Amino acid sequence: RISNWFNDNLKVGDTIKVLAPEGRFVLRDGADDRPLFLFGAGSGITPVISLMKTALVRTSRRIKLVYANRDKDSIIFKDELDLLLERFPGRAEVFHHLDIDRGFMKVDDVMREIQGYEAADFYTCGPGPFMDTVELGLEQADIAREHRFFERFVSPVDPDRREPAPAQEENSGGGTPKVFRFSFENESHEVPYIPGTTLLESAEKAGLKPPSSCLDGYCGCCMALKKSGNVTMASREALTDDDIERGWILTCQSRPVDDEDVEVDYDAPY
Ligand code: FES
Incomplete structure (x- = not known):
């Protein structure tokens, strides 16, 4: 809706107020001695590539990115990723998982790709089912919860089509806090x-x-x-x-x- 609104309403010279970036999907402080493992799928690469660049520039962490897409033509930032690998030789590896060749990513794929990176921090962003698969793979590989980070994005329901909100659970009658x-x-x-x-x-x-x-x-x-x-x-x-x-x-x-x-x-x- 916001892009439609931009196209329909904004004119040259208009001023819009924007919020500063927010969120918790950032590199954890005090983890610079750990490798960094990134999972991205489709447009979920957006925050992931930003983490990758930050880690490449500011740390000496070993980095691996597994990036899932439908096919070669759907890879966003392909050139930019190639440039990063060229600019930081030996620091990072990128594995492109293409659904057209391998089917959707499975738990076994996750467990295979992370071999050798068990001591890493893991960051994941992509569509819900992809994130669920990665989460399960990390769980089965015994990666501790404090080393797994997920950026889940969901689209709000179009307000014009939203079902009436479910009746709110009543206050149990026990009063309200001070x-x-x-x-x-x-x-x-x-x-x-x-x-x-x-x-x-x-x-x-x-x-x-x-x-x-x-x-x-x-x-x-x-x-x-x-x-x-x-x-x-x-x-x-x-x-x-x-x-x-x-x-x-x-x-x-x-x-x-x-x-x-x-x-x-x-x-x-x-
Ligand atoms: S401000 Fe509460 S979920 Fe967005």
């Missing part, structure tokens, strides 16, 4: 919780600005790790079941369900 506590950028904050609002709204009404973007449960910018309290989320599109099990919530979608004070950590490592 305060919402959160840490962000290494600072701790405590704000009054305003009944009926989301956690994010309560923070904003107190004049604070925790990270957020879509306000619709899709982008994951407002993700935080819940330390205490009980909440219900109106939408949780940006989270996997595993995220939720580990305590991640979307603060733009979360409302407390009882009177226990809620505390979250926006800085927690994913």
